[in-house]
Structures are given as C-alpha cells and as structure tokens.
Amino acid sequence: MTTTTKVKVRVPTPLSSATGGERQIEVTGSTVREVLQAVGEIHPEFLDRILVDGGELREFLNIFVNGSDVRFEEKLDTRVQDGDEISIVPSIAGGAIP
Amino acid sequence: MSDETSTAPPKHLETLHCRICGTEVAAGPVHVCEMCFGPLEVHYPLEALRGRLTWEVIRGRPTDLWRYRELLPLEGGPTLARGVGWTPLLPAPRLGAELGIDDLWVKADLSNHPTQSFKDRVVAVALNRAREFGLEDVGCASTGNLANAVAAQAAAGGFRAWIFIPKDLEPEKIIATAVHGVRVVRVNGVYDDVNRLCAEVADRFPWGIVNVNLRAYYSEGSKTVAFEMAEQLDGAVPANIVVPMAGGSLITKIGKGFRELGALGLVDPGRQPRLFGAQASGCAPIIGALERGEKRVEPVRPDTIARSLAIGNPADGPFALQAIRESGGWGAGVSDDEIREGIRLLATLEGIFTETAGGVTVAAAARLAAEGRFKDSEGATVLCITGNGLKTPEVARSTYELGEVIEPRLQEVERLAEAGLGLGA
Ligand SMILES: Cc1ncc(COP(=O)(O)O)c(C=O)c1O
Numbered sequence: 001m002t003t004t005t006k007v008k009v010r011v012p013t014p015l016s017s018a019t020g021g022e023r024q025i026e027v028t029g030s031t032v033r034e035v036l037q038a039v040g041e042i043h044p045e046f047l048d049r050i051l052v053d054g055g056e057l058r059e060f061l062n063i064f065v066n067g068s069d070v071r072f073e074e075k076l077d078t079r080v081q082d083g084d085e086i087s088i089v090p091s092i093a094g095g096a097i098p
Numbered sequence: 099m100s101d102e103t104s105t106a107p108p109k110h111l112e113t114l115h116c117r118i119c120g121t122e123v124a125a126g127p128v129h130v131c132e133m134c135f136g137p138l139e140v141h142y143p144l145e146a147l148r149g150r151l152t153w154e155v156i157r158g159r160p161t162d163l164w165r166y167r168e169l170l171p172l173e174g175g176p177t178l179a180r181g182v183g184w185t186p187l188l189p190a191p192r193l194g195a196e197l198g199i200d201d202l203w204v205k206a207d208l209s210n211h212p213t214q215s216f217k218d219r220v221v222a223v224a225l226n227r228a229r230e231f232g233l234e235d236v237g238c239a240s241t242g243n244l245a246n247a248v249a250a251q252a253a254a255g256g257f258r259a260w261i262f263i264p265k266d267l268e269p270e271k272i273i274a275t276a277v278h279g280v281r282v283v284r285v286n287g288v289y290d291d292v293n294r295l296c297a298e299v300a301d302r303f304p305w306g307i308v309n310v311n312l313r314a315y316y317s318e319g320s321k322t323v324a325f326e327m328a329e330q331l332d333g334a335v336p337a338n339i340v341v342p343m344a345g346g347s348l349i350t351k352i353g354k355g356f357r358e359l360g361a362l363g364l365v366d367p368g369r370q371p372r373l374f375g376a377q378a379s380g381c382a383p384i385i386g387a388l389e390r391g392e393k394r395v396e397p398v399r400p401d402t403i404a405r406s407l408a409i410g411n412p413a414d415g416p417f418a419l420q421a422i423r424e425s426g427g428w429g430a431g432v433s434d435d436e437i438r439e440g441i442r443l444l445a446t447l448e449g450i451f452t453e454t455a456g457g458v459t460v461a462a463a464a465r466l467a468a469e470g471r472f473k474d475s476e477g478a479t480v481l482c483i484t485g486n487g488l489k490t491p492e493v494a495r496s497t498y499e500l501g502e503v504i505e506p507r508l509q510e511v512e513r514l515a516e517a518g519l520g521l522g523a
C-alpha cells in the first residue's frame with residue numbers, strides 16, 4: 001500500500017524556535033515517529049530538542065494524536081492516518097525526574 | 099522585616115528556575131523551560147530572610163495566608179483575596195482512638211474562604227500574580243474545587259474567567275462555579291483531556307490559566323498549609339502528614355514549605371515530616387509508581403467516586419513521588435467503599451463532613467495505621483482534609499439514614515426514645 005498520509009503537527013511556543021517560528025507543519029508519515037522525523041528533515045534542530053539522544057521522547061513532553069495520549073497506545077510507534085493532528089504538549093503531566 | 103510595601107519589586111521574582119535543568123527564565127505567565135520543557139519554580143532569598151521573618155513578626159499579622167507573604171511570589175502586597183487560609187488545626191482524639199493513631203490532628207481546609215477547599219489558597223496567589231502581570235482573563239482546568247475557587251475569586255477581582263471542566267462533573271460543583279457569572283466550558287472528556295486542552299489554550303490566548311501557565315506561582319500557595327500547621331503546633335514539625343493527591347502539587351509543596359521553614363530557622367531544620375500520599379485505587383498513578391519502586395509515573399484512566407482526585411496523568415507526579423520517598427513516608431490507594439467509610443468515620447467521630455478527597459485521606463490513614471506505618475515516630479500525625487462534604491452529598495448517601503417522619507406528638511418521641519438511637523454504632 002502506498003497511500004500518502006498527510007498529518008498536521010502542532011508545535012508549542014517553547015519549541016517554535018526550533019521550527020523557525022512555524023506553529024503548524026504538515027508532513028507525511030505512517031507512525032508518530034515517522035511524522036516527527038519528517039518535521040526533523042525540514043527543521044534539523046527539531047528532533048534534538050524533543051528526543052533524548054535521538055531515541056525516546058523527552059521526559060517532560062507528551063504527544064497526543066487527535067487528543068489521545070500516545071502513552072495509552074504504542075507511544076512513538078502509534079500509527080497515524082490521513083488528516084490526523086498531532087499535538088506536542090510540554091510538561092502538563094507525567095515524566096520522571098532524571 | 100518591615101511591613102511597608104517596598105517600591106522596587108524583589109529581585110528574586112524577576113526570574114523562574116527550571117526544576118529539572120536549572121535554567122533561569124524571565125518571570126511571566128510561562129510554565130515550561132525552553133531547554134528541557136521541565137516545570138518552573140520560584141526561589142526565595144531564604145538566607146536574607148533568616149532572623150528577620152520570625153514567628154513574632156508573623157503572629158502580629160492578620161490571620162490569613164498573607165501573614166507568610168515573604169514566602170509567596172508577589173511583588174507587592176496582595177491586592178485581592180483577603181481572608182483566605184488560616185483554617186483550624188483540630189485535635190481528632192475520637193478518630194485517633196478508632197484508627198489507633200496517637201496524637202492525631204485534622205487540618206480543616208474544608209472551611210477555607212471563599213469556596214471551602216484548599217484550592218482557595220493556590221488561586222489567591224495565582225490571581226494576585228495575574229493582576230501584577232496585567233492579565234484580564236484567567237481560567238483553569240478543574241476537577242471541581244479549583245473551578246469553584248477561580249470562579250469566586252475572579253468575580254471578586256473583576257477578571258473575565260474561563261472555567262474548563264469535564265462535562266459530567268457533580269452538579270453541586272457546577273452550580274457553585276456558574277453562580278459567580280463566569281464562562282463555564284464543559285468538555286466532552288475526562289479531566290486529562292481538559293488539562294491537555296488548557297495547555298493548548300494557554301499557548302494560544304493571552305490568558306492566565308492558573309494551573310497551567312501560572313502554575314509556578316499558583317502552586318506556591320499550597321506551602322501555606324505547611325506554614326500554618328507549624329505555627330499552630332507552636333513551631334513543632336508533625337511526625338506524619340497524610341495528603342490527598344491528584345496532580346501531586348499539594349504534597350510536593352507541603353514538603354517544600356517545611357524545608358523553607360527549616361532554612362529560616364522557624365522549625366528545627368533537622369526534622370522534616372514524613373509525607374504520606376493518598377489516592378483512590380481507581381485512580382492511583384502515583385501510588386502505583388511508589389509501590390512498584392519506579393521513578394516514572396505512567397498515566398491511568400480514572401474510575402472512582404473521588405472525582406476531585408481523578409487525575410490520571412498527574413502534572414507533579416514525579417515530584418510527589420520524590421517528596422514521599424525523600425521524607426521516608428509512604429502511601430495508600432483506597433477503594434470507593436473505603437472512601438465512603440472514611441467520610442462516615444470523620445463525620446460521626448469528629449463532626450467534620452468532608453468530600454470524597456477527605457474520605458480518601460481518612461481511609462488511607464486507616465490503612466497506613468493498620469500497616470504500622472506511623473509507629474516508631476514521635477509527634478503529631480496530621481490529616482489534610484482539603485474539601486467540603488456539601489459539594490459531594492450524593493456519595494455520602496449510603497452512609498446515613500434519612501430520619502423517619504412522625505406526628506408532632508410527645509408519645510411518638512417517647513416511642514422513639516424507648517427504641518434508642520438505633521444508629522448501630
Ligand atoms: C479537595 C482536593 N484535595 C486535594 C486535591 C489534590 O491536589 P493536587 O492536585 O495538588 O495533588 C484536590 C485537587 O485537585 C482537591 O480538589
């Protein structure tokens with residue numbers, strides 16, 4: 001199957017310095033991780049800011065697909081569909097003190 | 099410490115500090131570190147206050163939470179929210195005998211002004227700070243008590259208020275919010291959906307959402323529970339404090355409050371209270387992590403009658419865990435039946451009618467006492483009873499009998515008197 005899945009990513013203010021001020025970015029990808037990587041290709045600083053050593057999401061960031069916390073699903077491997085919206089939301093909850 | 103309002107805003111309020119990486123950011127309605135997205139907090143010049151802020155100075159001040167104003171994050175004197183805080187600390191000998199806890203006390207925050215929960219404290223600080231920042235719109239994401247507190251104090255302060263709540267909140271809590279003429283927005287989801295939405299709202303609109311972008315200031319208000327306890331115990335530090343947890347901010351800040359008092363020499367700096375967290379087992383993400391020995395708090399989907407504590411994704415979860423562990427305390431998750439029984443015990447033995455959060459606290463104390471966790475400690479054990487039973491009357495319905503109806507004749511009462519109280523206990 002070669003469908004192109006267009007997904008909108010909402011970037012919170014404290015992260016927008018890594019996206020040249022862009023607050024909404026549309027990219028393609030079939031999982032959350034692929035979508036974030038696609039944003040990283042446009043804005044190289046982006047992935048460094050949100051991932052720890054390029055792998056897992058930072059402790060104090062949460063990701064929601066259409067409002068659902070990906071921690072209840074497959075985390076960064078959660079699948080996304082055409083038209084989905086991904087919100088990156090800092091520090092309202094969760095995490096661990098490193 | 100002079101009581102005059104100084105002209106220059108205090109230097110320590112010009113910045114906020116990241117609780118994770120230490121980065122300093124300029125003060126404002128911001129809650130996130132730009133470097134690591136960690137939460138921000140206020141630091142105080144405790145060294146400079148030592149010896150100047152004494153119990154004697156404090157005792158000469160009006161009886162509300164502003165008596166501790168040097169330890170609260172306001173630039174000037176408070177312009178709003180007089181009369182908040184300074185709730186009774188009451189001995190609870192009958193409950194203590196029932197649960198087998200010596201020297202048991204209740205911090206009765208269910209009598210707070212103006213909305214009968216400890217949330218009046220945090221909102222008092224947040225709205226004063228919102229005014230200092232020149233904000234005209236304020237708001238919150240709430241499980242109920244915070245909604246009441248923001249609504250009332252926003253009305254008194256002349257703010258426009260946006261109150262976001264889960265759509266099926268208890269009717270009493272919705273009424274006690276809407277009556278203040280605020281904008282109530284009922285969100286089709288659970289609290290955690292409301293909270294996530296409010297994080298996005300705070301990023302989009304120039305509003306002060308008290309528990310989101312004013313959180314660094316808001317949360318400081320909870321320290322006044324600790325300050326009052328210490329003052330009411332004549333400078334003694336309780337051995338054990340049992341605290342209900344939702345977002346985990348209250349328990350974290352009670353710990354911070356005692357550390358600040360120690361640094362100021364107002365209490366013995368070598369003695370910190372053991373902190374015991376209480377959650378409903380139907381929503382116990384912090385207790386779960388505590389029992390599993392983990393540092394990370396995994397979110398859960400709440401299912402409990404304790405609606406005020408139904409936060410599945412606690413913002414201060416990791417800090418609450420740290421506060422509990424470093425203090426040598428522990429915690430308990432209790433069932434809905436235990437919560438109802440906790441409400442009944444406090445009402446029938448101490449004459450205090452608490453909401454579900456208080457039921458959770460009493461039930462957790464019962465469990466912890468049965469496990470022997472308060473033994474080997476000298477000093478008071480304090481239960482934080484943070485909310486009022488009149489806000490959740492339906493929950494208590496199964497714990498009492500509605501009186502029977504009689505004719506207005508003395509013989510009827512004689513018949514009843516012969517049968518005795520008939521209350522079982
Ligand atoms: C009555 C009551 N007690 C305790 C809490 C817990 O406070 P925190 O969210 O700071 O853990 C809440 C609120 O959320 C509450 O409404």
Ligand SMILES: [Zn+2]
Nearest residue numbers: 116119131134
């Ligand atoms: Zn940081």
